Amino acid sequence: MLSTEKLLSELNLKAENNGTFAGNKSIPSKGEMLESSSPVDGKLIAKVSATDRAAYDQTLELAAKAQEEWRKVTAPKRGEIVRQFGELLREKKAELGQLVSYEMGKSYQEGLGEVQEMIDICDFAVGLSRQLHGFTMHSERPLHRMYEQYHPLGIVGIISAFNFPVAVWCWNTALAWVCGDACVWKPSEKTPLCGVACQNLIVEVLEKNNMPTAISCLINGGKEVGEWMSTDDRIPLVSATGSIRMGKQVAVKVAERLGKSLLELGGNNAVILTPSTDLKMAVPALVFGAVGTCGQRCTSTRRLIIHDSIYDQVKDALVKAYEQLSIGDPLDESNHMGPLIDQDAVRNYENALKEIERSGGTLLNEGGQLEGSGYESGCYVKPVIAEVKNEWEIVQEETFAPILYLIKYSELDEAIAMQNGVKQGLSSAMMTSNMKDMERFLSAEGSDCGIANVNIGTSGAEIGGAFGGEKETGGGRESGSDAWKIYMRRQTNTINYGDELPLAQGIKFHI
Secondary structure, three states: OOOHHHHHHHOOOOOEEOOOEEOOEEOOOOOOEEEEEOOOOOOEEEEEEOOOHHHHHHHHHHHHHHHHHHOOOOHHHHHHHHHHHHHHHHHOHHHHHHHHHHHHOOOHHHHHHHHHHHHHHHHHHHHHOOOOOOEEEEOOOOOEEEEEEEEEOOEEEEEOOOOOOOHHHHHHHHHHHHOOOEEEEEOOOOOHHHHHHHHHHHHHHHHHOOOOHHHEEEOOOOHHHHHHHHOOOOOOEEEEEOOHHHHHHHHHHHHHOOOEEEEEOOOOEEEEEOOOOOHHHHHHHHHHHHHHHHHOOOOOEEEEEEEOOOHHHHHHHHHHHHHOOOEOOOOOOOOOEOOOOOHHHHHHHHHHHHHHHHHOOEEOOOOOEOOOOOOOOOOOEOOEEEEOOOOOHHHHOOOOOOEEEEEEEOOHHHHHHHHHOOOEEOEEEEEOOOHHHHHHHHOOOOOOOOEEEEOOOOOOOOOOOEEOOEEOOOOOOEEOOOHHHHHEEEEEEEEEOOOOOOOHHHOOOOO
């Protein structure tokens, strides 16, 4: 692994970084300095300045001008820029993956995986750039042609969360760029360096191709910056990833001005284990789903709904698997789990454990904060398995921590009702060898989530499919399939190539 100094140098980062950019133009700001301290060892990595209102407005003005130029570039040429960005990400995969791991705390393998997601969505977007297709319809009027087409939307505002500090931005930008939009990004104030690093990389590609660099803009800061974006008429679409509470605030502000919002919010994801579950395959998926990224994925496995005939067998297998987990520096690939993002997250974890016991739950292994050598940051905790009831308040909430709930069921309808019986609706899964159970789970009467998997876990979506959830998860869709359409405006066209003017619905009008 590179030293911190060498890593910063490789990604063109400094000890103190400006946090406001309109492409290659550094916008001066009088905002406070955001300190990025690693949850891995507690050390200060570097600082990034927050964006003040004047810098924000200047950035938006430059983004609008850049978008006016960018929308005139043909979509395949826009795709070529994204292709080159993907190639640069391949070159910088190790460095950017290490920064993700060190600044956020997820394992190095997961950091590399996150950069690979960026590469994959760039590849997807390149192909998409040659097929932003509309539709042709038959007109009821003679000598008329009707069709639909899609045009660039304008500026896309992106608010991302700390747990995926680079991939979610790229899910949005790669598609928005080929669609002809400019993007203004507010990364999490907990991972600002990843934002500056990504901005440096895309600007390198844009400059080399003499393209308007302000199609990629970066603004940093806290809640107030997100509020500016949500209420800004210059931003027709705000894509926000984060908590349900945050998403509701964004949705209201954007809706008040009749803008569009794309929301990716909380998850309280369950896996149903039927009597025919192959435990040899299931256990690794369940453990990774629960402890990957230290339980800080929106798709993390929170609840296991287990048939009573295999309940004790599953419980014993999980307890044994948890005993084998190694917790420590995520850059050491022998460790399975790294730290939580900060000590506020640790307190939330500890409060959740207290609430589980107060509600009558049973902890099957010892929880708590880890102390001593290697844990000086104060962000390391022990992953916990708990026996609970699905209806308890603490189980109904999303605790962003490695806490796995075990719940028993007898009939499949009961299991599906429990799986659906939460306000979140992101990811779900069933482990089974029974085709009837699988089809029941995937039917309209089955899982009510945006993602429903069979014989894989809740975590680890591929970019080819649309990603998102229902209910209080927000209803948005990002990444693959036809998610690109939200980044464009839809237009219906009718052309009369005859010599008369027949009206629709057979209406007669003479003058």
